[in-house]
Amino acid sequence: MTELTHFNEQGRAKMVDVSGKSETFRTAIAKSSIRVNEQIHSQISEGTTKKGDVFAVAQVAAVMAAKQTSTIIPMCHPLPLTGINVHFEWLIAPEDDHFEIAITTEVKTKGLTGVEMEALTAASVAALTVYDMCKAAGKDMVIGPTYLQSKTGGKNGDYERTDN
Amino acid sequence: MTELTHFNEQGRAKMVDVSGKSETFRTAIAKSSIRVNEQIHSQISEGTTKKGDVFAVAQVAAVMAAKQTSTIIPMCHPLPLTGINVHFEWLIAPEDDHFEIAITTEVKTKGLTGVEMEALTAASVAALTVYDMCKAAGKDMVIGPTYLQSKTGGKNGDYERTDN
Amino acid sequence: MTELTHFNEQGRAKMVDVSGKSETFRTAIAKSSIRVNEQIHSQISEGTTKKGDVFAVAQVAAVMAAKQTSTIIPMCHPLPLTGINVHFEWLIAPEDDHFEIAITTEVKTKGLTGVEMEALTAASVAALTVYDMCKAAGKDMVIGPTYLQSKTGGKNGDYERTDN
Amino acid sequence: MTELTHFNEQGRAKMVDVSGKSETFRTAIAKSSIRVNEQIHSQISEGTTKKGDVFAVAQVAAVMAAKQTSTIIPMCHPLPLTGINVHFEWLIAPEDDHFEIAITTEVKTKGLTGVEMEALTAASVAALTVYDMCKAAGKDMVIGPTYLQSKTGGKNGDYERTDN
Amino acid sequence: MTELTHFNEQGRAKMVDVSGKSETFRTAIAKSSIRVNEQIHSQISEGTTKKGDVFAVAQVAAVMAAKQTSTIIPMCHPLPLTGINVHFEWLIAPEDDHFEIAITTEVKTKGLTGVEMEALTAASVAALTVYDMCKAAGKDMVIGPTYLQSKTGGKNGDYERTDN
Amino acid sequence: MTELTHFNEQGRAKMVDVSGKSETFRTAIAKSSIRVNEQIHSQISEGTTKKGDVFAVAQVAAVMAAKQTSTIIPMCHPLPLTGINVHFEWLIAPEDDHFEIAITTEVKTKGLTGVEMEALTAASVAALTVYDMCKAAGKDMVIGPTYLQSKTGGKNGDYERTDN
Numbered sequence: 001m002t003e004l005t006h007f008n009e010q011g012r013a014k015m016v017d018v019s020g021k022s023e024t025f026r027t028a029i030a031k032s033s034i035r036v037n038e039q040i041h042s043q044i045s046e047g048t049t050k051k052g053d054v055f056a057v058a059q060v061a062a063v064m065a066a067k068q069t070s071t072i073i074p075m076c077h078p079l080p081l082t083g084i085n086v087h088f089e090w091l092i093a094p095e096d097d098h099f100e101i102a103i104t105t106e107v108k109t110k111g112l113t114g115v116e117m118e119a120l121t122a123a124s125v126a127a128l129t130v131y132d133m134c135k136a137a138g139k140d141m142v143i144g145p146t147y148l149q150s151k152t153g154g155k156n157g158d159y160e161r162t163d164n
Numbered sequence: 165m166t167e168l169t170h171f172n173e174q175g176r177a178k179m180v181d182v183s184g185k186s187e188t189f190r191t192a193i194a195k196s197s198i199r200v201n202e203q204i205h206s207q208i209s210e211g212t213t214k215k216g217d218v219f220a221v222a223q224v225a226a227v228m229a230a231k232q233t234s235t236i237i238p239m240c241h242p243l244p245l246t247g248i249n250v251h252f253e254w255l256i257a258p259e260d261d262h263f264e265i266a267i268t269t270e271v272k273t274k275g276l277t278g279v280e281m282e283a284l285t286a287a288s289v290a291a292l293t294v295y296d297m298c299k300a301a302g303k304d305m306v307i308g309p310t311y312l313q314s315k316t317g318g319k320n321g322d323y324e325r326t327d328n
Numbered sequence: 329m330t331e332l333t334h335f336n337e338q339g340r341a342k343m344v345d346v347s348g349k350s351e352t353f354r355t356a357i358a359k360s361s362i363r364v365n366e367q368i369h370s371q372i373s374e375g376t377t378k379k380g381d382v383f384a385v386a387q388v389a390a391v392m393a394a395k396q397t398s399t400i401i402p403m404c405h406p407l408p409l410t411g412i413n414v415h416f417e418w419l420i421a422p423e424d425d426h427f428e429i430a431i432t433t434e435v436k437t438k439g440l441t442g443v444e445m446e447a448l449t450a451a452s453v454a455a456l457t458v459y460d461m462c463k464a465a466g467k468d469m470v471i472g473p474t475y476l477q478s479k480t481g482g483k484n485g486d487y488e489r490t491d492n
Numbered sequence: 493m494t495e496l497t498h499f500n501e502q503g504r505a506k507m508v509d510v511s512g513k514s515e516t517f518r519t520a521i522a523k524s525s526i527r528v529n530e531q532i533h534s535q536i537s538e539g540t541t542k543k544g545d546v547f548a549v550a551q552v553a554a555v556m557a558a559k560q561t562s563t564i565i566p567m568c569h570p571l572p573l574t575g576i577n578v579h580f581e582w583l584i585a586p587e588d589d590h591f592e593i594a595i596t597t598e599v600k601t602k603g604l605t606g607v608e609m610e611a612l613t614a615a616s617v618a619a620l621t622v623y624d625m626c627k628a629a630g631k632d633m634v635i636g637p638t639y640l641q642s643k644t645g646g647k648n649g650d651y652e653r654t655d656n
Numbered sequence: 657m658t659e660l661t662h663f664n665e666q667g668r669a670k671m672v673d674v675s676g677k678s679e680t681f682r683t684a685i686a687k688s689s690i691r692v693n694e695q696i697h698s699q700i701s702e703g704t705t706k707k708g709d710v711f712a713v714a715q716v717a718a719v720m721a722a723k724q725t726s727t728i729i730p731m732c733h734p735l736p737l738t739g740i741n742v743h744f745e746w747l748i749a750p751e752d753d754h755f756e757i758a759i760t761t762e763v764k765t766k767g768l769t770g771v772e773m774e775a776l777t778a779a780s781v782a783a784l785t786v787y788d789m790c791k792a793a794g795k796d797m798v799i800g801p802t803y804l805q806s807k808t809g810g811k812n813g814d815y816e817r818t819d820n
Numbered sequence: 821m822t823e824l825t826h827f828n829e830q831g832r833a834k835m836v837d838v839s840g841k842s843e844t845f846r847t848a849i850a851k852s853s854i855r856v857n858e859q860i861h862s863q864i865s866e867g868t869t870k871k872g873d874v875f876a877v878a879q880v881a882a883v884m885a886a887k888q889t890s891t892i893i894p895m896c897h898p899l900p901l902t903g904i905n906v907h908f909e910w911l912i913a914p915e916d917d918h919f920e921i922a923i924t925t926e927v928k929t930k931g932l933t934g935v936e937m938e939a940l941t942a943a944s945v946a947a948l949t950v951y952d953m954c955k956a957a958g959k960d961m962v963i964g965p966t967y968l969q970s971k972t973g974g975k976n977g978d979y980e981r982t983d984n
Contacts, residue, residue, distance in 0.1 A: 063566055
């Protein structure tokens with residue numbers, strides 16, 4: 001039997017080897033947002049959304065998603081997270097019909113790789129959960145932009161986003 | 165023993181009862197995007213990203229996330245998806261240093277509730293996966309806006325987004 | 329080659345065949361409870377537990393666990409749940425140092441098998457989540473009894489528990 | 493655009509930061525139980541339950557649930573468990589129509605937080621699995637009380653329950 | 657901004673659309689096997705493997721894996737399984753130093769697509785679980801061949817493997 | 821109440837205690853294979869399989885399965901994997917109608933137990949995914965043999981398979 005064809009090495013997906021890295025304390029902060037309409041703003045503020053307290057549910061969803069990041073993002077390394085925090089803030093300008101929820105997530109670990117993906121995944125899932133809980137009152141909501149605000153730890157040093 | 169306090173009914177989180185709804189054929193299309201830098205554009209196009217073929221991995225991640233939506237989004241109903249499609253397209257204008265990947269997801273089911281969340285979750289996870297696979301070459305990537313483009317099926321009728 | 333030994337048929341674990349059953353509308357109500365100390369009662373009521381709003385998190389946990397029942401309980405059939413509700417109520421008698429949270433869960437589906445396990449799993453996970461969020465203020469909490477209160481649907485008819 | 497409203501800090505759900513804790517060897521022992529009727533006692537003892545060997549399946553379910561605790565209990569930290577043991581014992585007094593299965597689970601880790609929730613979750617899932625496998629022969633089974641028997645390790649020292 | 661590059665349509669991964677298929681009763685039977693050494697044969701038969709009763713654990717693992725197939729195999733459709741059965745049989749010829757466990761799995765559903773992958777996944781996981789529980793006594797075990805024995809249901813008709 | 825019956829200690833399933841082991845760098849290499857027919861060989865090579873690029877999807881599936889091993893294999897310890905690689909190679913002899921894909925997986929960690937199961941699970945899932953993506957063109961594919969090729973690390977020393 002002859003070996004005729006090698007699969008092209010280029011483009012092979014793999015979880016890159018981090019065995020040689022050293023364990024350091026790491027943090028990451030990500031941001032997302034979701035724009036809603038005035039009715040949804042009222043429903044969330046007054047607690048009358050039919051699926052329940054929107055921020056409370058979105059926080060839990062974000063925390064649980066952060067812990068599941070390595071099962072959602074294929075090439076992401078599993079990490080034992082040591083802390084997760086999720087924050088919501090209203091940015092509203094009723095005269096401009098602007099009702100926006102700013103989402104900030106912060107994730108911490110002591111591990112071989114960073115927690116950027118965990119923070120970004122948590123922020124995305126927080127926004128998606130808000131969408132789910134409010135969509136009966138309008139499907140025009142827009143999520144994002146979603147981005148990494150900062151990170152610390154690891155041999156490549158710290159990162160702080162300079163503009164949006 | 166006396167029952168003194170009732171928990172406030174308002175704000176209770178629940179998965180709303182859809183038992184009375186009827187099973188119809190439903191589709192949803194969602195869109196997201198991710199802006200990358202020129203180096204990342206080259207790496208993706210040339211297949212030299214160190215984690216592998218970016219679009220191939222992101223497609224798989226998106227499909228798997230769509231199927232996991234009801235375990236990621238707390239109040240989302242489980243649905244037996246019948247089809248999932250994920251599409252990437254480059255929107256580039258090198259003279260403006262603009263390198264953007266447009267992501268479109270389409271999800272189908274025959275069920276009691278719509279698949280908006282499945283399409284939105286798939287689009288978000290596709291973008292997050294691109295971020296993960298390319299972040300060694302720059303952490304300034306920006307994900308989104310992410311939004312629902314259209315849906316069909318269900319008693320509330322079809323939806324088509326009119327503007328971005 | 330000779331076939332010498334048959335594995336004992338008796339005791340084989342299997343997910344029993346329900347292909348012949350017909351799809352009916354089904355509900356189940358389960359109950360659990362957790363006894364806490366006075367300090368925990370105060371912390372929950374005043375929202376000062378260091379992990380967050382206890383009932384809000386426990387409700388989300390219960391809803392998500394209900395949807396995961398067939399992945400937690402090995403021989404349980406997967407079912408597309410159509411509704412999940414979780415209710416908390418304080419039963420307190422300070423003079424007897426009695427501070428108890430009564431938990432009621434209700435689950436609905438239209439399917440081939442009943443949702444008793446989904447309701448019981450949700451109630452158990454609600455109680456476990458309360459324990460987790462309050463354990464810094466006392467590990468003596470006691471969960472249960474946990475039991476099925478009632479069910480409807482299915483060829484064996486309805487069930488209503490007659491005593492506790 | 494003006495920032496008008498801050499989300500109430502109080503009651504925010506978070507996975508508390510344990511980055512500062514030190515890794516120690518930790519154990520926890522939890523207990524639960526399930527009362528069954530005489531017919532179920534016979535079926536389990538004689539291995540004639542239609543879903544299979546009850547204790548064998550419940551042990552596996554408990555071990556797997558212990559490993560999944562941080563995905564079931566929202567604010568629970570992920571921990572790399574190093575050992576899990578599940579034990580069943582019959583407590584019967586036929587003259588009083590009392591047929592009870594006492595469940596004991598023991599979980600070990602070397603980590604930043606304790607394994608109380610893992611032991612309690614395993615014990616609860618063991619009991620729920622027994623319920624599932626036997627419910628065709630009677631739905632009056634009662635689970636619990638479920639509680640922490642003891643723990644070792646961690647800066648707050650050991651705990652041993654003094655009464656039930 | 658100009659759209660310059662289309663991602664190559666060819667090779668796009670997708671979960672193919674089965675919305676047009678009709679729901680039929682479907683079954684699939686898969687087979688696998690694992691060859692072990694004499695010591696492992698004795699340990700399994702005598703129940704002295706240090707991780708526990710090998711076949712009991714492998715059966716549970718196989719049933720649970722069947723239910724998780726669509727989360728393990730990326731392009732596989734989710735299906736509400738209605739029955740799962742796992743069977744082990746010893747094929748031994750001590751004079752030839754041959755100790756083999758033949759594994760047969762049978763899966764049933766009423767759905768839009770077949771359950772071949774569920775049966776094959778269950779058989780593979782059963783074999784892997786045997787490997788895990790016995791590997792302390794020898795790592796030379798060989799799994800497979802693993803293949804589909806038969807299927808029924810669906811518009812393409814029945815299938816019966818004609819040779820091994 | 822009298823305690824009458826002890827559950828038989830023998831055969832109890834448990835996740836064995838590895839608390840006393842020390843953390844070492846560990847690797848494992850596993851192999852599997854899948855025989856396909858000529859048409860499937862052509863479809864994979866030409867990228868015309870209707871579900872997408874077969875090897876790309878199978879690689880992602882294998883990496884994700886490796887990370888999920890301790891949730892699939894019941895008594896397997898959870899481990900923070902540090903690297904996963906999946907390799908495909910065609911072994912073909914058209915004159916003998918032989919078209920075979922050789923699958924090699926390599927997994928790395930720094931942990932208390934070995935990664936044999938992770939490598940074997942990844943190899944099995946890679947093969948199953950190939951089966952799933954190609955089965956529309958023939959269900960006679962045969963998976964395996966699947967076996968451990970080598971391992972390093974741990975107090976029992978290295979292992980290298982001497983024959984197939």
